[in-house]
Amino acid sequence: MASKGKVKGIIANLVIVETDEPVAQNEICMILHGEVKLMAEVIKIMGNLVYVQVFESTRGLKVGTSVDFTGKMLEVELGPGILSRNYDGLQNNLDSMEGIFLKRGNYTSPLDENKEWDYKPLVEPGVTVKAGDWLGEVKENQITHKIMVPFSFEGTYIVKTNVSKGRYKITDCIATLENGSDSLQNVTMVQKWPVKIPLKSYKHKPRPFKMLETGVRAIDTLNPITEGGTGFIPGPFGCGKTVLQHAISKQAEADIVVIAACGERANEVVEIFKEFPELEDPRTGNKLMERTTIIANTSNMPVAAREASVYTAMTLAEYYRNMGLKVLLLADSTSRWAQALREMSNRMEELPGQDAFPVDLPVIISNFYSRAGFVELHNGTTGSITFLGTVSPAGGNLKEPVTEGTQKIARCFYALSQQRADSKRYPAIDPIDSYSKYSEYEGVIRYLKENVSDLWLDMVSYTKDILKKGREAQEQINILGDDGVPVHHHILFWKSEVIDFVILQQDAFDPIDQMTPMERQKYMLGKVLNIVKMNFDFEKFEDVSSYFRTVINSLKQMNYSEFQSDQFHRYEDELESLIGEKKVA
Amino acid sequence: MEKIAFQKIYTKISKVTKATCSLIAENAGYEELAFVHKRLAQVVKIIDKEVTLQVFAGTEGIPTNAEVIFLGRPPSLRIGPDLEGRFLNAYGDPIDGGPELTGVETEIGGPSVNPVRREQPSQLISTGISGIDLNNTLVTGQKIPFFANPDQPYNQIMAMLALRTKADKIILGGMGLSNDDYLFFKNTFENAGALERIIAFINTTEDPPVERLMVPDMALAAAEYYATNFNQKVMVLLTDMTLYADVLSIVSNRMEQIPSKDSMPGSLYSDLAKIYEKAVQFPDGGSITIIAVTTLSGGDITHAIPDNTGYITEGQLFLRRDTDVGKVVIDPFRSLSRLKQLVIGKQTREDHPQVMNTAIRLFADAANAKTKQENGFDLTEYDDRTLKFALEYTEQLLAVDENLTINDMLDTGWNLFASHFSKSEVGIRENLLEKYWPNGKESELVNIATESNS
Ligand SMILES: Nc1ncnc2c1ncn2[C@@H]1O[C@H](COP(=O)(O)OP(=O)(O)OP(=O)(O)O)[C@@H](O)[C@H]1O
Ligand SMILES: [Mg+2]
Numbered sequence A: 001m002a003s004k005g006k007v008k009g010i011i012a013n014l015v016i017v018e019t020d021e022p023v024a025q026n027e028i029c030m031i032l033h034g035e036v037k038l039m040a041e042v043i044k045i046m047g048n049l050v051y052v053q054v055f056e057s058t059r060g061l062k063v064g065t066s067v068d069f070t071g072k073m074l075e076v077e078l079g080p081g082i083l084s085r086n087y088d089g090l091q092n093n094l095d096s097m098e099g100i101f102l103k104r105g106n107y108t109s110p111l112d113e114n115k116e117w118d119y120k121p122l123v124e125p126g127v128t129v130k131a132g133d134w135l136g137e138v139k140e141n142q143i144t145h146k147i148m149v150p151f152s153f154e155g156t157y158i159v160k161t162n163v164s165k166g167r168y169k170i171t172d173c174i175a176t177l178e179n180g181s182d183s184l185q186n187v188t189m190v191q192k193w194p195v196k197i198p199l200k201s202y203k204h205k206p207r208p209f210k211m212l213e214t215g216v217r218a219i220d221t222l223n224p225i226t227e228g229g230t231g232f233i234p235g236p237f238g239c240g241k242t243v244l245q246h247a248i249s250k251q252a253e254a255d256i257v258v259i260a261a262c263g264e265r266a267n268e269v270v271e272i273f274k275e276f277p278e279l280e281d282p283r284t285g286n287k288l289m290e291r292t293t294i295i296a297n298t299s300n301m302p303v304a305a306r307e308a309s310v311y312t313a314m315t316l317a318e319y320y321r322n323m324g325l326k327v328l329l330l331a332d333s334t335s336r337w338a339q340a341l342r343e344m345s346n347r348m349e350e351l352p353g354q355d356a357f358p359v360d361l362p363v364i365i366s367n368f369y370s371r372a373g374f375v376e377l378h379n380g381t382t383g384s385i386t387f388l389g390t391v392s393p394a395g396g397n398l399k400e401p402v403t404e405g406t407q408k409i410a411r412c413f414y415a416l417s418q419q420r421a422d423s424k425r426y427p428a429i430d431p432i433d434s435y436s437k438y439s440e441y442e443g444v445i446r447y448l449k450e451n452v453s454d455l456w457l458d459m460v461s462y463t464k465d466i467l468k469k470g471r472e473a474q475e476q477i478n479i480l481g482d483d484g485v486p487v488h489h490h491i492l493f494w495k496s497e498v499i500d501f502v503i504l505q506q507d508a509f510d511p512i513d514q515m516t517p518m519e520r521q522k523y524m525l526g527k528v529l530n531i532v533k534m535n536f537d538f539e540k541f542e543d544v545s546s547y548f549r550t551v552i553n554s555l556k557q558m559n560y561s562e563f564q565s566d567q568f569h570r571y572e573d574e575l576e577s578l579i580g581e582k583k584v585a
Numbered sequence B: 001m002e003k004i005a006f007q008k009i010y011t012k013i014s015k016v017t018k019a020t021c022s023l024i025a026e027n028a029g030y031e032e033l034a035f036v037h038k039r040l041a042q043v044v045k046i047i048d049k050e051v052t053l054q055v056f057a058g059t060e061g062i063p064t065n066a067e068v069i070f071l072g073r074p075p076s077l078r079i080g081p082d083l084e085g086r087f088l089n090a091y092g093d094p095i096d097g098g099p100e101l102t103g104v105e106t107e108i109g110g111p112s113v114n115p116v117r118r119e120q121p122s123q124l125i126s127t128g129i130s131g132i133d134l135n136n137t138l139v140t141g142q143k144i145p146f147f148a149n150p151d152q153p154y155n156q157i158m159a160m161l162a163l164r165t166k167a168d169k170i171i172l173g174g175m176g177l178s179n180d181d182y183l184f185f186k187n188t189f190e191n192a193g194a195l196e197r198i199i200a201f202i203n204t205t206e207d208p209p210v211e212r213l214m215v216p217d218m219a220l221a222a223a224e225y226y227a228t229n230f231n232q233k234v235m236v237l238l239t240d241m242t243l244y245a246d247v248l249s250i251v252s253n254r255m256e257q258i259p260s261k262d263s264m265p266g267s268l269y270s271d272l273a274k275i276y277e278k279a280v281q282f283p284d285g286g287s288i289t290i291i292a293v294t295t296l297s298g299g300d301i302t303h304a305i306p307d308n309t310g311y312i313t314e315g316q317l318f319l320r321r322d323t324d325v326g327k328v329v330i331d332p333f334r335s336l337s338r339l340k341q342l343v344i345g346k347q348t349r350e351d352h353p354q355v356m357n358t359a360i361r362l363f364a365d366a367a368n369a370k371t372k373q374e375n376g377f378d379l380t381e382y383d384d385r386t387l388k389f390a391l392e393y394t395e396q397l398l399a400v401d402e403n404l405t406i407n408d409m410l411d412t413g414w415n416l417f418a419s420h421f422s423k424s425e426v427g428i429r430e431n432l433l434e435k436y437w438p439n440g441k442e443s444e445l446v447n448i449a450t451e452s453n454s
Helices: A217-222 A241-251 A266-275 A303-321 A334-347 A360-367 A401-407 A419-421 A442-451 A456-480 A487-504 A518-532 A540-561 A566-582 B156-162 B179-191 B207-227 B243-254 B268-276 B304-313 B350-376 B381-398 B406-420 B432-436 B440-451
Strands: A003-010 A014-018 A027-031 A037-044 A047-054 A066-073 A075-078 A118-121 A129-132 A134-140 A144-147 A156-164 A164-171 A175-178 A183-186 A189-194 A230-234 A256-262 A293-297 A326-332 A375-376 A382-391 B012-018 B022-025 B033-036 B039-047 B052-055 B069-070 B076-079 B087-089 B103-106 B145-148 B171-179 B200-203 B234-238 B287-297 B315-322 B326-330
Touching: A003 B069, A014 A027, A027 A047, A037 A066, A037 A303, A047 A156, A066 A189, A075 A303, A134 A156, A164 B087, A175 B381, A217 A456, A217 A487, A217 A518, A230 A241, A230 A401, A241 A266, A241 A326, A241 A382, A241 B234, A241 B268, A256 A266, A256 A303, A256 A334, A256 B052, A293 B326, A303 A326, A303 A334, A303 A382, A326 B315, A334 A360, A334 A382, A334 A401, A334 B039, A360 A401, A382 A401, A401 B145, A401 B156, A456 A487, A456 A518, A487 A518, A518 A566, A566 B145, B033 B052, B052 B315, B087 B156, B145 B304, B145 B406, B156 B171, B156 B179, B156 B287, B171 B179, B171 B207, B171 B243, B179 B432, B207 B243, B207 B268, B207 B287, B234 B243, B243 B268, B243 B287, B243 B304, B268 B287, B268 B304, B287 B304, B304 B315, B326 B381, B350 B381, B350 B406, B381 B406, B406 B432
Parallel strands: A230 A382, A256 A293, A256 A326, A326 A382, B087 B200, B145 B287, B145 B315, B171 B200, B171 B234, B234 B287
Antiparallel strands: A003 A014, A003 A066, A003 B039, A014 A047, A027 A037, A027 A066, A037 A047, A075 A189, A118 A134, A118 A164, A129 A156, A134 A144, A156 A175, A175 A183, A375 A382, B012 B022, B022 B052, B033 B039, B033 B069, B039 B052, B076 B103, B315 B326
16 A cells, blocks of 8 residues: 655645655655646655655645655656657656647656567577566667566566567567566566666676767767766857767767756757757668657756656666667756756755755766666676766856766766867867876777777877977967967967867768768878978968968868768878978978 | 635734745645735745745735735736737736736746747848847747846847847836836837837836746746747847846845855756746747846856856857947857857858858957057058958947848958958858959959058
8 A cells, every 4th residue: 555645835846745654765656736646756754744856846736735655766667669759857758748838747658558569589488587688679660679577576587488479569468487486477578667776687897998989089089988988078058068969969889879958958959859850870871860769858847857857868778778789878967957956955955065066966976977887788798878968067167066076977078168169169178178087998998909000099199299289389379479489389389270170170060070980080180190290391480370271271171071082082182282392301 | 906705814924034924824825826915925835834925025014914815826917919019017917007908817937848849940030230140140939148238238239129020029028127228118119110019027126126036927928828829929028137036046045045156046047947948939830039138247157147047048149349449249259149050041141151150250360460469469461451350340240230131241241351351361162252252352452451561
């Protein structure tokens, strides 16, 4: 029997419920407000008073209203049919809601219960299995969706039956399992899992070693992220966090992409809704929407559901990871999630930490990022969740709790710089402040040597050196004036500009430039470094800039041309003759 | 004032603070309205039987035995066709001497649009101001603020801009407006013969500040009515959102909430987003566009109010007085319309993106030259030309007192390029140069410039 209670107090979306019956932390309850049920989550228990955060507006709610506890935490439904869906933060299907405006208490089913799937069994009766093991598979869009032993099953089971190949609905019983004493357990294609509990039905979590190509040069070449890696993108407003994340979501080498639009603009989500069904995955040629699921809790949607949305997204990602897939999870922006926590914490009058954020914010962030990662499943295959979150620091100042909390756990740091954005040097990733700790991982080093080139790491560190020296030269020039420094300073500065314009800067809206495969990145970096390593002789500083501007122009035209096309070679020839002119023996 | 029959009247207030009063009452709904001592108030907290009410007009002089009557409904507006041409206060009551509204009592601050029911903003709005149409093109369904210092003529610019666009309705939400500015808006709209397109909700500095918290919701409820029922293009003007946010901080302070940055409430982002996200393009052609004003103190955009606004809106229009030409301009560096990509070069002439970017790049070169000059370094001949270009560009295109069509702006841009630069210096795509470069200009002027410098 589930517990019942009555509303005792209301402060915005914090509601105090009185009950004498047992309730659990994070348990979900329904507030029976007239015709509508308002979903809420227990966040604090003080004797017979239970504090719940309501996932909806509490307008009109009265003291004395009945509350039904559900005995369950906030759960998502896992099964075929998640891909291509647009969910809200609580996994309600937005497309099946009626009307233009969101109605309170309008909870829609995340999966289609009437659709039939072509099921193929993978194990025979008699086999021993445990939670997360694959029983069969169906085709969901273009991916092979594994039907797994429910994650909530503890211990080992013997497969008693497994249906034969055929068409089934998600609620049909497809297998029966037995564990020693208990009676037979029915298994369907759908199961539930509480979003705040990490899904750990895998063997272990080794260190990531394999680079994940994003097609963004400033990331892949300079500070690569790995399959199963974590990274974050802090930056002031308008510096390009969302554009960068969208670019990665389109191009990255992932089987599945889960996008959590967390407290940001609705129009940005609409852009994905409209574009992704049309755009193609550059690797498979399938429509991008086929591999994508969107969790939209835009900034005008209820704040508590915003907090839930990132967990919902993470749990969906974990589910697909357990099928041995490469999942990319993007959250924009994790600061909005932290602010949702702050709003609740303030309403509960907890002792605040820095900037009024809850004191345990770093722990919450850290626990969340830790759910990403590269895993080996019990059957020896591997899967991964690569997680990239954006951070929106107040006033653009990185000395603030969300940035600092994230920096402790995320391994890649892609700092967007206001200055670069102002001068339209997109993506505005600061090449000097940003880092990837994966570049130091032995496995990653080995991987890059084997898969890109033996010399790759030396090339990259040389590139970073020149960028640093170029910046120093520029500072000198700014202080002493153009003719107050030797011409050599100008040359050094312009060499770093070549790297900046050709490697770092990348037009996210150009059909060719937007995505650079690793092979092309290697080729272009080689080209650029050849120029950087050359000796040049100029009489006047004015000649340096005009010469390098033309060099940059040819290289940029190469970036805008199809790789190794005639056009590409034409610009390459143009470049070679430019270089030839100036070359000092 | 509303008359309510058969309502229980309470006369025992137990607590009074600067902004709120509390009493023991039954059956009150959250966010419900009430009258306290004939002043409008709203339920902001209920703990057991104790109900806390925020009194919009302030609690000065409220006695403990004041009459408290609950209205049984949240804030609402009588919405109907007779809204047109009306000037109303923050409660939606007429202040223009006209008749009471007769429309359907409709809850304000209602739910948001399901994101999957939105359309991508797509229709160009032309304002005649090059700093906007050329450099920061706006589209219907966009939300964008002016960032301006308090001494700049943002209200004048907003009124002019709104009248020039082809909006079906202009809804003004005035918060903390000076009486003079209120009369300015009224006269301007009247003189333009546009009154039937206007609806205004006005809170002036003479009204209690807390009342202005209702203004945006009022304006946007009216906007939703016209955009959804009649598929109209509605433009909502909100001025000044900084004064709105200031009141949020006063209220949260009086309710003893923990402040976050700049003594603003921790919920500032959500509070502002709820307003701005009402901007929307509907599939049936109706739209709500929000143009707001966020005044800055000392040009500081890292203050919590402009900072949170920037994180919510789709760009910002930065007003600045240019001392070289003595005019107010829209700063091309610090302004941005994030939705311009959707229309420029598509609904405008093909050369739009290139002309825009080239002009700004050359203007940036001029800014560098200026810094050099100020630091006492020598200028090159190229520097000199950029400075001349910048002056004319500012005067002819950045100043907000011009009224041009977008094609005129583009042609002006080409003329400026040709007067000061060679084709290779502007670096525009060959096919566009052939088509748009003014004939015969380049060789002449640039040669003169080069000669005079050598
Ligand atoms: N790679 C890019 N190429 C070209 N333009 C870009 C690029 N990145 C960003 N921009 C420009 O900058 C604008 C703002 O970018 P974006 O929306 O990604 O910023 P943001 O950091 O997400 O801001 P906010 O924190 O306010 O959401 C874009 O609308 C676009 O005009
Ligand atoms: Mg963004």
